[in-house]
Amino acid sequence: MDTSPAWDSRFTSLYTDHYELTMLQAALHSGAAERRTVFEAFARGLPEGRRYGIVAGTGRLLEGLASFRFGPSELEFLEQTGVVNGATLARLAEFRFTGDIWGYPEGEAYFPYSPVLIVESTFAEACILETFVLSVLNHDSAIASAASRMVSAAAGRPCLEMGSRRAHEEAAAAAARAAVIAGFAATSNLEAGRRFGLRTVGTAAHSFTLLHDTERDAFRAQLDSLGSGTTLLVDTYDVEAAVRTAVDLAGDKLGAVRLDSGDLVAQAHWVRELLDSLGNVHTKIVVTSDLDEYSVAALRAAPADAYGIGTALVTGSGAPTAGMVYKLVGRTNDAGKFAAVAKSSKNKINVGGRKHALRRLDSSGTATHEVLGVGRLPPKEPHGRPLVQQFISGGKLLPGWTGPEAVARARRRHADTMAELPAVVNRLQRGEPAIPTIYA
Amino acid sequence: MDTSPAWDSRFTSLYTDHYELTMLQAALHSGAAERRTVFEAFARGLPEGRRYGIVAGTGRLLEGLASFRFGPSELEFLEQTGVVNGATLARLAEFRFTGDIWGYPEGEAYFPYSPVLIVESTFAEACILETFVLSVLNHDSAIASAASRMVSAAAGRPCLEMGSRRAHEEAAAAAARAAVIAGFAATSNLEAGRRFGLRTVGTAAHSFTLLHDTERDAFRAQLDSLGSGTTLLVDTYDVEAAVRTAVDLAGDKLGAVRLDSGDLVAQAHWVRELLDSLGNVHTKIVVTSDLDEYSVAALRAAPADAYGIGTALVTGSGAPTAGMVYKLVGRTNDAGKFAAVAKSSKNKINVGGRKHALRRLDSSGTATHEVLGVGRLPPKEPHGRPLVQQFISGGKLLPGWTGPEAVARARRRHADTMAELPAVVNRLQRGEPAIPTIYA
Structure with a gap:
């Protein structure tokens, strides 16, 4: 090979x-x-x-x-x-x-x-x-035209480009570049980071939790290796239990939790309350899961701190070519x-x-x-x-x-x-x- | 540079x-x-x-x-x-x-x-x-999934992939490859031809006709250079006049004419009759112009001999990612x-x-x-x-x-x-x- x-x-x-x-x-x-x-x-x-x-x-x-x-x-x-x-x-x-x-x-x-x-x-x-x-x-x-509407809908909250897997591999890098031009804060795409000087970001996938014997093992590994400022994915099994485990392990320095399924508006509200009740008032909530400009707008009243946007971004949200x-x-x-x-x-x-x-x-x-x-x-x-x-x-x-x-x-x-x-x-x-x- | x-x-x-x-x-x-x-x-x-x-x-x-x-x-x-x-x-x-x-x-x-x-x-x-x-x-x-439906709708008539300009340049080459796997006869994309061994084809653009002082000059240049088997684009000014000019210059060996605008079903019928009446029974009709699987199906009863398909193909006809x-x-x-x-x-x-x-x-x-x-x-x-x-x-x-x-x-x-x-x-x-x- x-x-x-x-x-x-x-x-x-x-x-x-x-x-x-x-x-x-x-x-x-x-x-x-x-x-x-x-x-x-x-x-x-x-x-x-x-x-x-x-x-x-x-x-x-x-x-x-x-x-x-x-x-x-x-x-x-x-x-x-x-x-x-x-x-x-x-x-x-x-x-x-x-x-x-x-x-x-x-x-x-x-x-x-x-x-x-x-x-x-x-x-x-x-x-x-x-x-x-x-x-x-x-x-x-x-x-860029689709990205601009998403940024506008996000009304100041950061949009993160995470759509590489739903686009041709080279188009994905170009899409990240276009998204950042239109106001996205960063991208998950490393090639775009290298080629265009963009900031790259990432959280973790469900596979990382499933790889370990317990969610606690997975979170501990991530926190130990990447620091407490990392973003933990909390919806592999049970969101509430995961948030409690995350706070238990990371304390109030935990950077963020990510929600990737379910009713994001409702979840963002109760996860925010739970985090606050545990003393994690500075821990942010990142939401993902097939977001587009409309769902981002719908999240405006929810306590979400950042949006990870994938498929809708890289496919032009219904208009894949100009x-x-x-x-x-x-x-x-x-x-x-x-x-x-x-x-x-x-x-x-x-x-x-x-x-x-x-x-x-x-x-x-x-x-x-x-x-x-x-x-x-x-x-x-x-x-x-x-x-x-x-x-x-x-x-x-x-x-x-x-x-x-x-x-x-x-x-x-x-x-x-x-x-x-x-x-x-x-x-x-x-x-x-x-x-x-x-x-x- | x-x-x-x-x-x-x-x-x-x-x-x-x-x-x-x-x-x-x-x-x-x-x-x-x-x-x-x-x-x-x-x-x-x-x-x-x-x-x-x-x-x-x-x-x-x-x-x-x-x-x-x-x-x-x-x-x-x-x-x-x-x-x-x-x-x-x-x-x-x-x-x-x-x-x-x-x-x-x-x-x-x-x-x-x-x-x-x-x-x-x-x-x-x-x-x-x-x-x-x-x-x-x-x-x-x-x-490939979109292409397969187009090929099915074409019911045996050749589909030609011509969507490169509506897709990222690298995605375009990959799209041509996927289209040919799903039954397309050829592609316009030269990179795909080189990289994947696909047959490449092409006709001419309106710019080529407009470049010359008259449509007759443009057709003569194309025929002289590329031979009478070429495909002439006949809708820059007036389709009927263009077909007559084309036959006048190329005789009954003219390969094909291309229709790229208007009511393709109706045009294919009367252009076929016109060609036949001029003795060009073997001259084919290629139709293009934002075709998708539905318009290809609608052309089934029309005397079109080949379909040039672009935007709908490279954007997955409404489903740009699997x-x-x-x-x-x-x-x-x-x-x-x-x-x-x-x-x-x-x-x-x-x-x-x-x-x-x-x-x-x-x-x-x-x-x-x-x-x-x-x-x-x-x-x-x-x-x-x-x-x-x-x-x-x-x-x-x-x-x-x-x-x-x-x-x-x-x-x-x-x-x-x-x-x-x-x-x-x-x-x-x-x-x-x-x-x-x-x-x-």
Whole structure:
């Protein structure tokens, strides 16, 4: 059991649909591959009933684009399977992204048609990024959007991300990152801790109690090894007996107990009373067990101190993908002049042309509109906040958008943005987007 | 833009929740870490209304377990962040899985409580696999279970996996693999093609048409470069005009046209008539546009030749995770004797003890029951088919369960299993599991 998989590669270029490369081949043939293009990633709508979305993934995307190259392994696969011809392979071997990328920074709120990412370069370079761009933004933004509602429902109590086991192993790490951007306090996922600099936390599982001959043995082992500040899981057999055993062993320094089943609201109340009656007024109560934003809201009046949230977080709480698309909105003609383009459509709004965006605020600083300008910035407004920032210039990554620092900055940006949005974003009920998107 | 991320590692060991390692630390302290244990992965139920589930991911899991080791980078992270103490780090540095793993092979159907994976080893070894085991099985089985219903609804017409852009980039590759196991004909995902030996396919996007000055220019470029067997996307402007242009340029050898919007049933009918009237009786019609198992079923009476399925597939069509858990069901005591264990629970069935399983068939070969034996194989039955197979013995991977060959074999197994299940599995309506799970 000591093999390295044959496909192991540090390049991200095959996170790509087959047709991106055959379109490149055909466009190289026609010469149109060299036309300058503008592609935009945006969502035509928010998931049903959602009031806002939160952008996440841009930092991961920019890190991945640095490795979006075709090495010997990638080229060999494409050659052997005949996906593209020799001329295209030669072009891919030289591939470097040399264009410009702008967009909404991570942690920012977005609304229908917000230009979340704007890629300007030749068609050859912009086309083949499509799948990877959308995979990252659609996944991470879906998770951040769900996480933000949970944090809002928790009203200041910490939310802990614990959903790794219900998501693909790599998606789990990305989900932890997105959750922290949207205000989660920590994650259980160690890979996310390593890769993104997140704080990791954990309690114990039922298996640990069952492994020992008695619950008392298990608690003693955990306390002896991890200290009295640890969190003991108290619902393996009988909650009341477990709480009494825990206090008996740990005294009033016991960090926390975890409740993972049953009626959490009722239990939190009587466990709090029991802990207090035993003198453990500082011992906290962590609740878990298939929580989502609605059950977190229902726990607001209960004496729960922290929420461990898993499945609902990593599956986007009913909206596992943000539904963003990546559309060509402009390209040059043979004379080198830009022309706006858009697919004709009966029931979708397709507006060609490069978008700019600002968030209009009222005099009290509350957001009122998402204002999009086509081809140019919307006219200056006294309280308008420009939303689009540049990430890559001439193929060069601009500083500040990647790495653990970018996660921390995005987390602050999320808090700032939420404070600026109208209060309706804190309502869990289904409804329209919190602010309308309008064209200047 | 040429950096390698600092976290890059070939090891899978940090796809793990924080508490797995702190439980190991505490169990090393108490000595219980050396007890022999049996952990089982199973689902307490199927997603609401589903009749059956399909196991997938086991091959990926077994490949990943070969790299489940703690190298310098992993140990350094755990040390710097203080997740575990020095004694535990020393143990992790030596970690190799030396136990046994059994389970349902990929492509097999599963039902509530089916022991999809069984891990027998010391607690130290079995405990820390939990998160990774569940991440892989929960994701891949969710996708395979949804895919199987789509394939069933397609009633023999090929389903093509095209959902990469709506899933995390790594989850997308795994989703393609799971879809092909459950009967999909091919995928658009190149990484999945490389890694798992899957056939990749593609058509063209609206951007390719919009890039060119006219639709005719775009079609000519695609046909010239990719040959007349290609699939032309005909709904960028006007479908009828596009079909006529396509036939004008490609003649009766045109491979296929793709419809990606509007009323697909009605369009498929009149586009078929139009193609036939132009002499293109062999030109196929590929339909795409947010298809799921229900819309595929609705297209059964329409002349569509293949289905491109994206979002619904990669998000598990409403059930993005299989909800499997990994539970300690038995462990030795200090005398080395095995004892069955289970958490007490008011509203969940928790049966301790190592499970065995067979599928009971009636005299015509149709499945009637999922029969579980606790601690031993259920009694032999004339038509009972044993379901649990061994994957790893004494830490050694047994042949046949990994690599592209395992995917092909799982695909055949899925077809065989589906043929054996009662006809109710082909109904899309919500209902009870197709066969009941009983204990022998």
